[in-house]
Amino acid sequence: MEKEELRKELKVSAIENGTVIDHIPSQSVFQVIKILNLSEYKNQLLIGTNLDSTKMGKKGIIKVSNKFFRSDEINKIALVAPSATLIVIKNFKVVDKSKVEIPDYIEKIVTCFNPNCITNNEDVPTRFTVIDKKDLKLRCHYCEKITARDNIAFR
Amino acid sequence: MKNKSLVSINDFTREEHVRILELAGVFEKRPKQRILADYVIATLFFEPSTRTRLSFESAATRLGAQVIGFTDAASSSVQKGESLRDTILTVSNYCDLIVMRHPKEGSARFASEVAKVPVINAGDGSNQHPTQTLLDLYSIRKTQGTLDKLNVAFVGDLKYGRTVHSLVMALCNYNTTFHLVSPLELKLPSAVKIHIKEKNLTYHQYTDLSEVIQKADILYMTRIQKERFSDPLDYEKVKSAYVLKNSLLEGAKSNLRVLHPLPRVNEIATDVDDNPKAYYFTQALNGVFVRQALLAAILGVVD
Numbered sequence: 477m478e479k480e481e482l483r484k485e486l487k488v489s490a491i492e493n494g495t496v497i498d499h500i501p502s503q504s505v506f507q508v509i510k511i512l513n514l515s516e517y518k519n520q521l522l523i524g525t526n527l528d529s530t531k532m533g534k535k536g537i538i539k540v541s542n543k544f545f546r547s548d549e550i551n552k553i554a555l556v557a558p559s560a561t562l563i564v565i566k567n568f569k570v571v572d573k574s575k576v577e578i579p580d581y582i583e584k585i586v587t588c589f590n591p592n593c594i595t596n597n598e599d600v601p602t603r604f605t606v607i608d609k610k611d612l613k614l615r616c617h618y619c620e621k622i623t624a625r626d627n628i629a630f631r
Numbered sequence: 632m633k634n635k636s637l638v639s640i641n642d643f644t645r646e647e648h649v650r651i652l653e654l655a656g657v658f659e660k661r662p663k664q665r666i667l668a669d670y671v672i673a674t675l676f677f678e679p680s681t682r683t684r685l686s687f688e689s690a691a692t693r694l695g696a697q698v699i700g701f702t703d704a705a706s707s708s709v710q711k712g713e714s715l716r717d718t719i720l721t722v723s724n725y726c727d728l729i730v731m732r733h734p735k736e737g738s739a740r741f742a743s744e745v746a747k748v749p750v751i752n753a754g755d756g757s758n759q760h761p762t763q764t765l766l767d768l769y770s771i772r773k774t775q776g777t778l779d780k781l782n783v784a785f786v787g788d789l790k791y792g793r794t795v796h797s798l799v800m801a802l803c804n805y806n807t808t809f810h811l812v813s814p815l816e817l818k819l820p821s822a823v824k825i826h827i828k829e830k831n832l833t834y835h836q837y838t839d840l841s842e843v844i845q846k847a848d849i850l851y852m853t854r855i856q857k858e859r860f861s862d863p864l865d866y867e868k869v870k871s872a873y874v875l876k877n878s879l880l881e882g883a884k885s886n887l888r889v890l891h892p893l894p895r896v897n898e899i900a901t902d903v904d905d906n907p908k909a910y911y912f913t914q915a916l917n918g919v920f921v922r923q924a925l926l927a928a929i930l931g932v933v934d
Contacts, residue, residue, distance in 0.1 A: 592757070594736065
């Protein structure tokens, strides 16, 4: 009985095995999909957005079947969804729960803010060191200029 | 330092900087030695630069090396649309070391990752110009006898001047006290000040040049470029405020020396040139010895 009630609450169906990315700001759901390259994903993928959330008002959620992310893969999404929670599911049960963390290095996904940087002028993948996690400041490995939170754009 | 690229001043440790300065002293005493007679050095100037290119070519030639390359992008395959990656991969087949200047920031770092031979950055856009920094350090050490605990004043465009940024970063290793003189629009960027704060060093900011002259051991002058101002009237207001005249040097410390990366326009009056405190032309000569030291150390013909 209890279980049935719980299932009614679920706006996005449960998955048997895989990863749930919860508490994504609604406006960032599609960016997360892009960063994780999920549009190419071949297994079951459930996406919900503008769902009611007691914590956030509105939130997004992504459930990725049969996929367990490495931390360096998943932490990239902290740039657009710092509030996101990661839930690892095995046999419909939660086996691990954690928050995303901003990584020390970011490769390929972010564009350098400096238009005169070589990465914006030749076919060169971007590389950044995160020099300030709180205020989100990224130092470009190539031009050494700083791209700050307000200027972050994705490739 | 054998086979090590020099892209950013921080690629070399403090000990490596000191070793280059010592070697430069050796070459100053004996500039002509054919120790690089078996080597080919490519100078790739995707953007013209008379002083830096001639200084490198002079350094290489005095050591007996053969120099190949181009002096601007128009006379290279870039004109045909070749990528930087392909140019670097091709040229690294023909030489033992690449010296390059390029208008885009980060180009030299990228080239050093692609090339099979070491790369020396001779300027990448507004980013880094480490060989200028090393010749500045050499000039400071030579005139002051030490690099430690000096009062160094930087004057002019501290916002866009890459030579200023690199030299400030390098001097952070030597307990320097920084005196930063600039118009409000051209203050040192916070990204550079972070390095000073990280080392717990002191900096003072001024808008008036006359305030620092009596405190300084080194007065590092730079050019204020008109195109940095959105309003030409703002430029007219500041341009004469940062001109060094001979009369301003009265009352300066006896060990004070005036440095300038050149080219100078009007920020140092010509009446300063005959003052024994003027050092900027000797500073340019020192660039040859420092570049000889770098070529020899990176090619591994000296330890």
